[in-house]
Amino acid sequence: METVLALLVGVFFMSAIYLILSRRTVRILIGVVILGNAVNLLIFTAGRLTVAVPPVIPTDLPTVAGTVANPLPQALILTAIVISFSLFAFLLILSYRAFQELGTDDVDEMRDAEPAERRLPPMEY
């Protein structure tokens, strides 16, 4: 099972990096969202895959009985999902707004912050 998940994570990373290397913001963003999912799967796999009971303490016992599943990776993934989802939503709207204002979704053509033409300052000083 770990091997399958590890391969899946690899495929996700591959596709994400391919998309992020693109020049179009929408493709980059799809890459970012796939990357986020790849990382979530990676944390899930890194937390060990076990067939075990949920980490709940029975009322008649002072501690958990037997092997329990590790809840921490799920807590981490939940946090990461919330954060990456909200940032993705923000970036999606940002790139739409940038497309409206700048008239392009090609990052090479977005030159407002870094204009290509430059004048030299006066040299006589």
Place this chain on the structure above:
Amino acid sequence: MIVEPLAAVDWLVIAPVALPLAGGALCLVLRSRGALQAKLTILIMGLLVLLNAGLFGKVATDGPMIMAMGNWLPPFAIVFAVDILGALLALTTAVVGLVGAIYASADIDIGRRRFGFYTFYLLLITGVSGAFLTGDIFNLYVWFEVLLIASFGLLILGGERAQLDGAVKYGVLNLLATTFFLIAVGLLYGLVGTLNMADIALSLQTLSPEAPIAAITVLFFVAFAMKAAAFPLNFWLPAAYHTPRIVVAAVFAGLLTKVGVYALLRVFVMLLPASHVDLSTVILWVGVLTMFVGAFGALAQTEVRRLLGFVVIGGIGNMLVGIAIGSEGALAGTVFYAVHSILVMTALYFAAGGMERIAGSSSLHSASGLYRADPMFAALFLVLAFAVSGLPPFSGFWPKVMLVRASVAADVGWAAGAILFTGLLTTIAMARIWLLAFWREATQEAPIRVANVDGDNRSAWLGPIAILAAIIFVLGVLPEGIMSASLAGAEALLDPASYVETVLGEGGR
């Protein structure tokens, strides 16, 4: 479980995070009351400076402090753990946040206030303080994201074309950097099964040598180098930092890259000392190249705000050299340099804002005659220019001395040469600003607007520069206090025994 109630003084650990967070929420409630928000933010930041000073004093005398969330004992609880390094940087953050809030009261118009400038601003301070004070590596990621989200909001406030363009690049690259950080955290968790920094430091010492720690180290390095804008991952910074309002650019330039440097110090030097030694040559080269990119980039710019972006990068190079050498003196130099850089870069961006106010532009083509228009401002700029170039008697001198001495002691004299040479190039870049913008007679293009700069406004933008210049001067003339604090911070990083003991109790678990 911890059962006895906390002493009042222990709440200082969480105060630098809780206070601005509450303030941000309050500013959101008072969304339509712009003037009130401005006053409230200044009040909160002033209080924060006092609290941080108290925290710093307590940590300096009594050693590291912790606070465990939900009263569960570490390593199971999420902890806030403050050592002298974190306390020093959090104090500097609060000082910069306070002067930024004062500057903002004159700089931020009603529209931006209504769109939540102050909320974002306080959340940014929350995120930065949280990153400096947390003792849990996953929470370090969360605080990175908090400050990232707040910085997005600040960066695009106003929605100008250049801002949107810069924000796309800033946003995507910084999100990638934090994702790399998360990958490294996930893999490290898989390896050692804990997220508590003190516990990681202990567990890694007993790890088998075959463990795949090198890949994790490199991922951490890429993530933090991207955050710190180190070469070759620096391209988002000059694209984005000159586009927002000047107070936003100033606080960004002061704080955000230094969070990356802090994370490098904490994770590399304290948690991964063995891999840090393996990677030190790479870090050294990255540092030297970053210095050169910063210096040459600064020389090539004709727009002061863009020029300052490259000066920020040059400073990061100096700090990386200190991290690469990794001796106590070098690390202390890095810490001192970080504090100096937070103060001086913020002040320089404020000065660029002042140039725009008086001369109508921060371009070296048209800005001119500033010395005649405002000699006081020109004198303050000269202080900052000297400080950022590393010339005595200002704060930039001492960290450079420490770094140069440490490089020579570590047999990498060429790195010392690079520090001095790029320092010279930075001096030339700053001298260009001085000659063209301040010393040159006012040109036809320059609409000197002295008449527009009225009295109360003037103190609101010149005051913050003066405060920071005064601190920079004091740090330059009386460096002993901060130097011993930096040395103590470096010592604690190299030998985290007392930190580990404070977090985990006597003798580890």
